[in-house]
Amino acid sequence: MSITVTDSNFSAEVLNASEPVLVDFWAEWCGPCKAMDPILDQLSGELAGRVKIAKLDVESNIGIVTQYNVRAMPTLMIFKNGQPVDIKVGAGQSRVQLVKWLESHAA
Incomplete structure (x- = not known):
């Protein structure tokens, strides 16, 4: 299961994480964001210990x-060692493409 990050815990959960972190910047009104939820939740279990998957609601964490x-x-941003290292904007990636992308950054 992916974790929820906010302005207040972003540093602890993302910037100080020992493994790479995929942050899913999403919004309640975003249909493509909701369509990606099940895929990201599934991948968070499959890649546990190698990549952390976090969700950040853009409306409440400006x-x-x-x-x-x-x-x-949606914007998907990968952080490693406290720095953003890669980004994908939009929901155009298939599950296979997401797995390949995440594994290329996995610990």
């Missing part, structure tokens, strides 16, 4: 959204 200049939903 500080992080502004800091990382997120402008479109």
